[in-house]
Every structure is written in structure tokens, then in C-alpha cells.
Amino acid sequence: MKQRQHENVLPPAYEGVERHLMAVFYSGVYITSADIVKVGKSLGLDLPMKERLALLKQIMKHAHENDMKPEMMQGFIQLLQERAKIYNDLAQNFPAAAPLVQKWIQKARSTALLLQREMRSNPYE
Numbered sequence: 001m002k003q004r005q006h007e008n009v010l011p012p013a014y015e016g017v018e019r020h021l022m023a024v025f026y027s028g029v030y031i032t033s034a035d036i037v038k039v040g041k042s043l044g045l046d047l048p049m050k051e052r053l054a055l056l057k058q059i060m061k062h063a064h065e066n067d068m069k070p071e072m073m074q075g076f077i078q079l080l081q082e083r084a085k086i087y088n089d090l091a092q093n094f095p096a097a098a099p100l101v102q103k104w105i106q107k108a109r110s111t112a113l114l115l116q117r118e119m120r121s122n123p124y125e
Contacts, residue, residue, distance in 0.1 A: 014060045017118055020111060021076060022053060028107025029083045031056075031076075039075035043068055073119040077112045084108040 020026045036055040040047045045062055047055055063072035087105045091098040 014064065017073075017115065018053075018056055018060065020114060021056065026107065027080070027111040028087075028104040029080055029111070031079065035079055039072065039079065042075045043071055070119050073115045077115050077119075080108045080112040080115070084112075 021031055024030050031052065033049050033052050033055055036052060036059060037047045037049060040055065040059045040062070043059065043062060043066075045059065047058065059072060063069050084105050087101050087108065091101040091105070094101075
């Protein structure tokens, strides 16, 4: 049972990123299990569909152990950029929804910038 708890422990450098990606309030994007599996596949992982947080922790652990943090972050940045583009199209097609959708776009872009900073950061600082 203790080993299972150890599997869910993230390196401290990933904890803030995890919270940010899982909360729509912060990221502006709901990241589905399928989205996380897709990012995992880009890292060479074959993940089964299961709870989002468990999948994200598995990907982050794999990225940490295999020195793939930049590749993982880039996968999520690409996902956020794709969603921001979809939101932009939505705002253009439905002008009445634009004020709300612009908030989502801003949050998605801010999260992508956060991930870019994290990608370049030194985990030992």
C-alpha cells in the first residue's frame, strides 16, 4: 500500500503545474483524459483511460524520470494553443459570447506562458 502512495507523489517542481492544468478556473481549458493520453502518447507512453489526475501524475512522473520535461510541457502548450484557436473561432462566429470566450482565451494563453517559463526553469533553484 505504501508503494501506491509513493507512485502518486510528484516532484515539487510539478505540483504548481499540476494544480494549474487541472483547474479550469486557472487554465481556461478543461483538459480531458483523452487529451492527457494524447500528450502521454507523444512521450512514448501507452496509457489506459482513467481519472485525469492519475493520468497527469503518471505523465509527470515519466517526464521527470526520463528527463522529458520540455517535451511534456510542449505537448500541453500545443493543446492550450489549439483550444485558444478554437475559442477565437467561437468568439468570431458568436459575437454575443465573445466577452466570456475572451476570458478563456486569456487564461489559456497565460497558462501556456506559465508552462513555457516552467520549461526553461532550473529545478534546483
